[in-house]
Amino acid sequence: MSYSESVEQAISNIKQQTVLMQRSLNNRKLMDALKFTSAMLTELRNPRLQPKQYYELYIQIFDSLTILSAYLVENHSNGHHLADLYELVQYAGNVVPRLYLMITVGTSYLKIPESPREEILKDMIEMCRGVQNPIRGLFLRYYLSQRTKQLLLPGDDKDAIEFNSQFIITNFIEMNKLWVRLQHQGQLRERDQRTKERKELQILVGSQLVRLSQVVDDNLELYKVEILPILLEQIVQCRDVVCQEYLYDVICQVFPDEFHLKTLDSLLDTSLQLNTEVSVTKIILTLINRLNGYIERIQQNNENKETNGDESKSENVPKDTFERFWKHLLKLNEERPDLSVQELSGIILSIMNLSLTWYPNNIENLDQLFDLVSQKCKDFGEEKIDDSESFMVDLLTAQNLEIVKDFSVYYFNLITQCGSFQTLLSLQSSQSQMEVLTTIINSFLDRIMSVNLKQTEDHNESPLLIISKTQLERFLAILEPMITLKNTIKGNDEGDETIKREFTLSRYQEKLAKICHFLIQRLDKSVFKTIESEIELLLMIKNAFHKGGKNIRYTYPAIIANFWRMIRKCSIYKKRIIKKETYYDNLMKQIFKYISRCISDMFNNCGNSSMDIIYKLNLQNAALADQLSLVDISYDFFSEAFGVFEESLSDSKTQFQALIYMAQTLQKTRSLYKENYYNSLIVRTTLHGSKLLKKQDQCRAVYVCSHLWWATEISSIGEEEGETTDFFREGKRVLECLQRSLRAADSRMDNVESCELMVEILNVCLYYFVHGDEQNTHVGVSYINGLIELIKNNLKSLRLEEEQRLSEIDATNKDSNDGTLGQTYNKNQYVMGLDGTYIKLGNVNNSSSANTDFMIKDMKINDMIQVPIMHFNRTCEYILNQRDIDNRFKTVVL
Known part of the structure; x- marks a missing residue:
């Protein structure tokens, strides 16, 4: 009988023959049943069947043959002896049906106690050799396996x-x-x-x-x-x-x-x-995964025994497992020198996983593995980069290893104990090195964040302490590729590229600045007990960062910040240990010299691109020295700041902001009162303010500088108004500054801005009027009244201009054919900032120069006129409110 043309027909035929077989069995017609079964089995001879189709037919036939097998076992003693039947079915015409029937009858016979099991099993497995077609033979032997499973x-x-x-x-x-x-x-x-x-x-x-x-x-x-x-x-x-x-x-x-x-x-x-085409990595990984499961089970069993108080001996972890894999790896590398770095990296990553699971504290194993990969990279040279770059990053960061629970501890141990790790990293491309270093640094920074959130280090975790200079040197060696990396941001042309490179903060340099703090925080205080030892290590970091060239404009501020911390520490020790006061004074002076050296390096390496930060660092150092009563050092840093201002800050807006910052810093100093240092510096500051290019900048700078002659209390250092008597105050100079500022405002050709500046000066006058008496400040009622009258006269001319403009708008509205209203002015829409820019209310927190320029272009003349008018109205409202509190304000004429 031939087989069906399609799978659907074959399935239908199998079902039909199964029904006929069952009917014959019910009628105890075994020969007919075997005939129908043989016809059904013929479907398995179809050479056009795909594996899935063949399996579908096989399942149908298996179920049918199960019915036949059950019948044969039940009727073995009722006239159908299976020994005879076993011989009979072997005369079937086609080999496939014959062998399926033989296995069905043979396995049924095996269920009979007196059957010759061994002979039947040998006979069946030998007879299966008769089918050599791959798919038919596979399913036939699979059928033999299924039928003999329990027999x-x-x-x-x-x-x-x-x-x-x-x-x-x-x-x-x-x-x-x-x-x-x-x-x-x-x-x-x-x-x-x-x-x-x-x-x-x-x-x-x-x-x-x-x-x-x-x-x-x-x-x-x-x-x-x-x-x-x-x-x-x-x-x-x-x-x-x-x-x-x-x-x-x-x-x-x-x-x-x-x-x-x-x-x-x-x-x-x-x-x-x-075969050389077999993935050795996949094979090794599979084996290691099984062994890792074994060691985890041993560890869990040992923990359970300890928990339950079981005195039975705990299972020991074999000590030579890594060595066996290591020998295999060396042999593999020797016999397969053509093995790519990519494949070798995958195998080594698997063995790393095993080592970290079985021997988590053994870094020497990892050192051996990294050393082998390093040698492989050197052998392949540049050829390795394209094919294995991502694999090398995975190997160096171990991000895919679930066994690593705390990457900060893992990386810390690698850096401090594994010399080959740095060697392998240095052989990678710049992009790969940055990716690896970013991952490492982020793990340390995340740890700092988590510790800060918990407020304290978990004693059960590794404290990650640097215990020697050698360890710090290894850290710095690892970071060197990032330190020396050049900013490669590209612009539209050469000039644009230079500007972007100088003023764009590289994310890598930002991470270096952060990691500087991490390294200093991780110094083991039991080893580095003195401030001198910490300074020595900080200088090591400084020298390493110096290799970055112009990048030090981003990293040196972190170095300087840590020097400040050490200066503060010296100040505390100085107060606690009186007998070593001179020692700590000298140490603080020495640290300030290191800071000065850092600033000089920034000036020499970075040039004009770092002048703003150099200027501010000098002022911050001056303020710190003043707080510690180091007068000469403070004065020197102020002098350096003035030098930067005079020689390197040429932009008018930058100069104005720099003078404001200088005034803010000087106003908080106290120790500079000695030896006339303070007077010299504030006169110099005011003089620079009066020489600014723009009149509005002159006006604002000078009235800000007036505060330098009228010191106010700083509550953080214990000063209180009315109780502290050694304030530096010269009211006559205050009035001179205000008068000079008023002259600059009056000479401004823009009437709107001139009025605004006068209102600002009026506010400053009211400040002195509130915080001092007329005899001391020289800012009295007559001066304030005169200034108010001047402002009123100027505002009248502005209002006339505004009324003329509004009448023109009304006329335009009346003549419009569509009946729509003209622009309605919102008089509270704009204010003027300290730098003279107009700021739209509601956008105060978004007043970048770009936004400001856009708003100025959009502003109407009426908008501008309303700025000083509304400002003056607010000031007048303040004066009226103050009359209920201070009777002196009743003499102010509005």
Whole structure:
């Protein structure tokens, strides 16, 4: 009988023949049932069936044959002796139906107690050799395996176990040969299709190894001596990539971890004999994952025993597992010198995972691995970069290793204890180095953040302390690629590129500045007990950062900030240890010299691009020295700041802001009152303010400088108004500044801004009027009234201009044909900032220069006129409110 033309017809035929078979069995017509069964089995001879289709038919037939098998067992003693039937079915015409029937009858016979089990099993497995078609043969032997699953020789004696295991191994070997043969059938262009089909059938072969593991159970000796050598030999001899990868993986998965540990050398040696196209990385990873599961189970068992108080001996972790993998790795590298860096990195990452799992505190193992990869990178040279860049980043950062719970601890140990790590990193491309270093630094910064949130370091965690100069040197060596990295931001042309490079903060330099604080915080105080030792290490960091060239404009401020911290520490020790007062004074002076050296380096290396930060650093140092009563040092830093201002700050807006910052700093100083230093500096500041290019800047700078002659209390240092008597105050100079400021405002040709400046001066006058009496400040009622009258007169002219403009708008509205209203003015829409720019209310926090320019272009003349008018109205409202509090304000004429 021939087979059906389609799968649907085949399924229909199988169902039909199954019904006929069951009907015959019910009527006790066994020969008819066997005839229908044979017709049904003919469908499995169809050569056009794909693996999935064949499996679908196989499942249908398996269920039908199960019905037949059950009938044969039940009726064995009722006229259908299975021994005779076993001989009878072997006369079937076609080999496929014949063997399926023989296996069905034979396995049914095995269920009878008096059956010759061993002879039948041997006969069936030998007869299966009659089908050599790969797909038909695979399913036939798979059927034999399924039917004999519970029917092998009973008992746990050695002979039974050996026979059963040998039966399964023989079946496995034949199935594997058929499976491999499938790859070599058909035309060459169908090779990919056949590979796909083979992968669909691989579970049939793998099932034999699953059965074998169940038979072997915990018999390590049998597995080690009899079974594993045969399996490994079969894997090596087939020389098929798909087969070798799959079977090696199945062996690792189905047999116990303890077996793999005892036979590790055999498994590793076999991996060296596989086809060169086999992924060694995948094989090693599979094996390591199993062994990691084993060690985790041991550790958990030991913890449970300790928890339960079990006095039984805990299981020991084998000490030579890494060494065995290491020897294998060296042998692999020797025998496969063509192995790419990418493949080697994957294997080493797997072995790293094993080492960190089994021996978490052994950094020497990692050092060996990194050293091997370094040698491999040197051998391949530049060829390695394109193919293995991402793999090398994964290897160096270990981000894919779940065993690493705290990366900050992991990286800290690598940097301080593993010299090969830095060597390997230095061999990578600049992009890879930045990626690795960014990951490392982020882990440290995240740790700082988490510790700050918890307020204290967890004693159960590693404190990550730097205990020697050597460790710090290793840290700095690791960071060197980032330190020396040039800012490569590109502009539209050469000039634009230069500007962007100078004024754009590189994210890498930002991280370096942050890591500087981390390194200083991590110094072990039990080792570096003195401030001098901390200074020495900070100087090491400074010298390392100096290699960055112009980048020091971003990193040196972090160095200087740590010098400030040490100066503060010296100040505290000076107060506590009176007898060492001179010592700490000298030490503070020396630290200030180091700071001065840092600022000089920034000036020499960075030029004009860093003048703003240099100026501010000088003022901050001057303020700190003043707080510590180091008068000469404070004066020197102020002088340096003036030098930068006079020689390097040329932009008018920058000069104005710089003078405001200078005035703010000087106003808070106290120790400079001695030796007339303070008077000299504030006169110089005011003089510079009066010489600014723009009149409005002159006006504002000078009235701000008036505060330098009228010091106010600083509550943080214990000063209180009315109780502190040593304030520096010269009211006459205050009035002179206000008068000079008023002259500059009056000379401003823009009437709107001139009025605004006068209102600002009026506000300053009211400040002095509130915080002092007329005799001291020289800012009296007559001066304020005169200024108010001047402002009123100027505002009248502005209002006339405004009324003229509004009348023109009204006329335009009346003449409009569409009946719509003209622009309605909101008199509260704009205010003027200290730098003279107009700011739209509601956008105060978004008043960048770009936004300001846009708003100025949008502003109408009426908008501008309203700015000083509304400002003056607010000031008048303040004066009226103050009359209820201070009677002196009643003499102010509005």
